[in-house]
Amino acid sequence: MSFTGFRHAVAGAVMALAPTAxxxxxxxxxxxxTWPGYGFWHIAIEKGLAPDLNIDYQAIEDPYESFNxxxxxxxxxxxxxxxxxxxxIESGLPIKLVAFGNLSYGTDKIVAAPGISSAEDLVGKEVAVLEGGLSQIFVAMWLEQNGVQFDSVTYRNIIADDAFAAMIGGSVAASEFWEPYGANTLKALEGSSVLAxxxxxxWLQQGVIADGLYMSDAFVTDRRETAKKTLQALYDAIAWWQENPTEGNQIIADGMKMSVADVELVLGKDxxxxxxxxxxxxxMEAAQFCGAAPGNPPFDQSNGQMADHWNLVSEWWVKFDLIEQINPxxxxxxxxLHRELYEAGYRG
Structure with a gap:
């Protein structure tokens, strides 16, 4: 079974931490x-937030390789x-999704070519997406939300620069973009517009378009205390960044060899x-989304919505014939892991 969903260029430069203590x-x-949303690991490295972990980070752009x-x-x-x-999971990989890391907050857009202003205008036309990825689910849900069957368009598996070129060249009627490709298309293609x-x-309430953190089954079970320390290092880095966003964005930009402006486009400045x-x-928000701490996560999401998200995504992969059934x-x-950290008194 082929799966290209995690070729979404949303992911992160993580750690190369040497022990300091x-x-x-x-x-x-x-x-x-390489993606600013995961740049908090660089802050954990730079600021020594995990002194008893020797984290070896490999920047691997193809997630097939990572999961293999x-x-x-x-x-x-x-x-x-x-x-x-x-x-x-249906393919037998020994992994678990342990955290909802971040939520797309405007960085993803469905951009239409000139002359396209509604879902109905796309019927019978080609739409550029990452097949098997979040962008395909985003487009499919938006079509049905607007009264058009999800399979009434032809999905073309082209992304990023190639999708930008296809839009400019007129070979697709719309595309799902993440930044900076969406903004660049809107600037370059006169008459283009944002459909969603x-x-x-x-979309915020549904939590459809998001990044997550995976751990191997062996790491979760055989090295559980280390797994919890790894999670804590991430959340400590996020908390540090919230108090020091200017320095934090610079650390992330340096770590991923990006401009500060590109980091700020994704993460903001303040x-x-x-x-x-x-x-x-x-x-706390990630723990609430998991159902591992009391209270509700942001954007009218519900406690324990991680399970609902699993079911939602699974339903779409059944429709797109990527999996045969919805597993528990x-x-x-x-x-x-979040529950145990919470019960031990950790609050981030």
């Missing part, structure tokens, strides 16, 4: 994309987009998590 620091192997390394016992943690879990964007309340294109979950959420989700 202990000669017996424990090795943790992490991989992920998990299956081979050579990777502990993978940063990727959240839609992969049901496919990975992920900051709209419906640490509020609402002035950029992503909303980053802090510990507990087969692919691990929320007890």
């Amino acid at each position: 202990s000669l017996a620091a424990e090795d943790v192997k992490i991989s992920g994309f 390394l998990v299956a081979a016992g050579q990777m502990d943690v993978v940063s990727s987009t959240v839609e992969f879990t049901p496919v990975g 964007q992920s900051r709209e309340p419906y 640490g509020s998590r609402t002035d950029g294109g992503l909303y980053v979950y802090d510990f 959420p507990e087969t692919g989700i691990e929320c007890d």
Whole structure:
């Protein structure tokens, strides 16, 4: 079964941390994309927030490779987009989704070519998406939300620069873009427009377009205390960034060899998590989304919505013939790490 969903270029430069306080620091192997949403790992490195962990980060842009390394016992943690879990579990990969990391807060857009202004205008036309990815679900849900069957369009598996070129050249009628490709298309293609964007309340409440954190089954079960320390390092880095956004964005930009302006486009400038294109979950919000702490996560989401999200994504992958059936959420989700941190008094 082919699966390209996690080729969404949303993922993160994670850690290359050397031990600073202990000669017996424990090795943790992490991989992920180059994406500001995962740049908080660089803050954990720079600020020594995990002194007893020796985190070896590999920047791997193809998540197939990352998850294959998990299956081979050579990777502990993978940063990727959240839609992969049901496919990975049905394929027999030994992974668990342990955290909802961040939520698209405007960085994703469905951009229409000139002359396209509604879902009905797309019937029978070609739409550029990442097939098997969040962008395909986004477009399919939007079509049905607007009274058009999800399969009334032809999905073309082209993304990023290629989708930009296809829009400019007129070979597709619309495309799902993440930044900066959406903004660049709108600037370059006169008459293009936004049909939907992920900051709209419906998409925020559904939590469809998001990044997550995966851990191998062996890491979760055999090295549980280390797994919890790894999570805590992430949330400590997010909390530090909220108090020091200017320095934090510079650390992320340096770590991923990006401009500060590109980092700010995604994460914002003031640490509020609402002035950029992503909303980053802090510990309590992620724990609430998992159902591991009391209270509700933001944007009218509900406590324990992680299971609902699993079912929603699984339903779409059945429709798109990527999986055969909807498996129980507990087969692919691990929320007890957050619960144990919460019960131990950690609040981020």
